[in-house]
Amino acid sequence: MIPIVVLSGFLGSGKTTLLQHALAYYKGQGLKPAILMNELGDVNLDGSLVNGQAPMKEMLSGCICCTIRGDLGVELMNLAEEYKPDVIIVECTGVANPMEIVDAVTDASIYSSMILQSVITVVDARQFLDFASGHERNKSHRLMQDQLRCASKLIINKIDLLATGELQEVQALVKELNPYALTVSTQRSDVDVDTFFSIQGEERMDVSGQKESIADSGNDHHHSENHLHAHDHGDHHHHDHQHHEHDHEHEHGEHYHSYDHVVVHTHFFGQPVPRSEFEQLFRSLPAEIYRAKGIVRFLESEGQMMFQFAYRELEIIPIRPQKPVNDVAVVMGENFSASEIEERLRKLEAAEKPLTGL
Numbered sequence: 001m002i003p004i005v006v007l008s009g010f011l012g013s014g015k016t017t018l019l020q021h022a023l024a025y026y027k028g029q030g031l032k033p034a035i036l037m038n039e040l041g042d043v044n045l046d047g048s049l050v051n052g053q054a055p056m057k058e059m060l061s062g063c064i065c066c067t068i069r070g071d072l073g074v075e076l077m078n079l080a081e082e083y084k085p086d087v088i089i090v091e092c093t094g095v096a097n098p099m100e101i102v103d104a105v106t107d108a109s110i111y112s113s114m115i116l117q118s119v120i121t122v123v124d125a126r127q128f129l130d131f132a133s134g135h136e137r138n139k140s141h142r143l144m145q146d147q148l149r150c151a152s153k154l155i156i157n158k159i160d161l162l163a164t165g166e167l168q169e170v171q172a173l174v175k176e177l178n179p180y181a182l183t184v185s186t187q188r189s190d191v192d193v194d195t196f197f198s199i200q201g202e203e204r205m206d207v208s209g210q211k212e213s214i215a216d217s218g219n220d221h222h223h224s225e226n227h228l229h230a231h232d233h234g235d236h237h238h239h240d241h242q243h244h245e246h247d248h249e250h251e252h253g254e255h256y257h258s259y260d261h262v263v264v265h266t267h268f269f270g271q272p273v274p275r276s277e278f279e280q281l282f283r284s285l286p287a288e289i290y291r292a293k294g295i296v297r298f299l300e301s302e303g304q305m306m307f308q309f310a311y312r313e314l315e316i317i318p319i320r321p322q323k324p325v326n327d328v329a330v331v332m333g334e335n336f337s338a339s340e341i342e343e344r345l346r347k348l349e350a351a352e353k354p355l356t357g358l
């Protein structure tokens with residue numbers, strides 16, 4: 001039986017950071033992990049962060065839990081057959097409803113020797129608190145709650161961004177939503193790896209039990225419909241945006257709501273951009289954009305940089321890719337104007353290289 005560990009959590013919460021810890025742990029144990037990654041956009045930037053550390057399959061341009069859900073089981077089985085791993089880690093896109101993934105994994109376990117070990121959900125503490133206090137958008141809040149509810153293990157991450165007293169507040173809210181999961185609070189998803197990732201002798205997740213308790217709370221959502229469409233505008237700046245909509249029908253049918261409307265916009269840079277303007281752009285993004293990542297070159301420096309924008313925080317790290325990678329920005333959020341962002345990104349590219357030495 002190959003154990004499957006599902007990493008869930010909202011966009012930018014710290015799943016890939018956690019995946020790095022998991023990979024190091026399994027390797028240290030002499031175990032062979034394999035990874036199944038899912039990204040909303042058509043480029044897998046997280047993949048390049050863990051590249052070469054373990055066999056990996058990618059499912060791009062869609063969300064595991066809807067468009068390509070049927071393929072999830074197939075991909076899992078391909079991974080299992082090809083690499084005979086000791087454990088498979090599934091990293092879902094931040095907008096996936098993990099209940100659907102749990103379903104797909106359990107489907108796969110019917111006709112192959114796999115078993116769902118755990119669903120680990122990572123929570124961005126700051127973002128969760130802002131959502132909970134109503135300062136932020138509600139649709140995402142509901143998705144986050146679902147991700148929390150179906151976790152067997154929970155990580156309250158980014159506690160460095162909380163003010164005094166706020167951690168207790170988040171912990172209490174999280175416990176209310178999911179009193180059953182083993183819950184820890186961390187910086188950089190730095191968990192006790194043995195507790196979180198050990199695959200020896202641990203009880204396996206009781207999937208049906210989990211579903212029961214979720215249904216009991218009246219929050220079981222069914223996918224009734226979903227859409228994902230990409231438009232390629234076919235000009236020299238290849239870009240596309242996808243509307244990712246999850247429509248969920250309430251279990252008891254008394255009302256209907258669509259709780260998630262995510263736009264993904266991809267922009268391929270044609271040339272380097274000025275760094276200060278680039279940073280300024282991220283400081284002034286509309287609140288609807290909560291995640292962006294990509295690779296960029298700056299006019300002022302040599303080489304490529306990876307940037308990560310997760311809930312108002314921007315990180316820029318120099319990289320030395322082993323194989324050529326495109327300069328690209330993937331921007332994700334709820335109902336934002338993709339054309340406005342496109343225009344702003346293009347404006348950055350129009351900037352001239354500063355004259356030096358004059």
Ligand SMILES: Nc1nc2c(ncn2[C@@H]2O[C@H](COP(=O)(O)OP(=O)(O)OP(=O)(O)O)[C@@H](O)[C@H]2O)c(=O)[nH]1
Nearest residue numbers: 011012013014015016017094158187188308310315
């Ligand atoms: N301040 C702070 N930043 C963190 C912490 N953990 C992770 N980050 C940063 O948050 C950003 C997103 O982290 P990832 O691990 O890529 O998040 P993710 O959940 O994989 O993101 P998606 O794949 O887009 O859903 C990166 O810039 C991380 O360096 C933390 O504890 N504190």
